[in-house]
Amino acid sequence: MTHTSPHAPHDHGAHAAHRHGQGLDADGQAEILELDAEVLAGHIASITAWLPVEAAPRHIVDLGSGTGTGTFALLERFPGAEVTAVDTSAGHLRRLREKAAAAGLADRVHTVLADLDTAWPDLGTPQLVWASASMHHMADPGHTLRQVHDTLAPGGLFAVVELAGFPRFLPEDAPEDRPGLEERCHAALDRHLAEHMPHRGADWGPQLTAAGFTVEDERTVSVNIGPPHTDAVGRYALGSLRRVRDGAAPALAAEDLAVLDQLLDTDGPRSILRRGDLTVRTERSVWAARRT
Template structure:
């Protein structure tokens, strides 16, 4: 569910070229740390009956795919992404879990020609809609693909998770807030659809919006290894997007946090939390 790239998908696979913008690790950590929240969103969806055909748009490494498979044990999921690496990783995880017969992967660029997706009863799009070059077109495509009475679930991020207390680090309090402010400026330039009014867009595409919900996440403080790695991976990605927006002192303090061998490494902290929000829209094709 977490993404800083201006692209809707990413590359990395055994036997395929390495993509410098690969996000497999952070996507897997997001699934591990926030799996309970994803499950609660799926439980909330106003499905009329358990769907048997589901599409996960912009599936990444499968956080939504596997949560949907667990919630709907008779369903098959078509996982769609433009990243060969993410789809390879998803298939491998499906095989390990004995779920390969319930997963079909489709590699495509959703800003281009759409693949044949059948007539799914549920389409799930988590942290992917804001990447589309023309999201209104994508919404119309989903509306046309859904079976009559089918449901479209759109999950969007209020922003990157926050991990540090406000007074950390001691020599540069408020560092994380300044990083997020710089990241917001970066996203305003590169991701113009982040923060869009998805309810209005869904209605304009012909959907009936049946529910809207904000999920507030506040976990910790904790010294969980997964949370530490999640914080490290997240802040590493943030640094890649905000380096020009921070002063030298902030960059030095951030680099100390990201130095896994140093005494100030974020992995050594015992006061990490996970604070974020997810917004959800459930929209029906009548």
């Protein structure tokens, strides 16, 4: 729910098919994408199950596929389909192909390396296009929406999945000496991202309509997982807060930054990996739009 812009930190699940991964550690980013897929697998499956497809699609395009969160969820949901995964990170597409081969799915997965802000590749005529956390990275989303509309087969479906916000992990009264730290970090990050990602948090319904789609349905999927939590949740929280720190640090008070760094110190006694009270709290908004 799948799936990076040049602006740090990375939106989890955002694998925008343009300028992917500039200025970010590619291995760390891939790990976050795969932890996102593991921790939120059930919620991603609930979204693919909800899609109001008229008939099982034979060809699906995953725009901004990253390492394949959406690709593999869609392959499981539609066992007769093939997926074309589009991304601008050669490394992520390589990892996606390796996973497909290991799962015996290589013949159902095709990859396309492309920057959708620069040129639109030939993607055939899919019956379903999936864009998870990638639309808000586009330089001209209206242009991308029109391209998707013209690419889809008549009657085809376009699923837009966007994060309503970065995941939260700590209790509201934590840490004990700086309660509310996580919310202050997110507020600072939101101010930072508002300057660089003007389409983040947009209501895509009116824009889909303007591009010629009929919006058939929309929903918000709420996530609240744990405690107790798995090891994957701890690593997901660690990686996520590291990226939050990248964007929020300049606006944080010195006291907040010091405590945040203690949480991110995996060898320290206050490491977030040592906490037993973590939860995963987030929301994803989904629009299902049809080319009529």
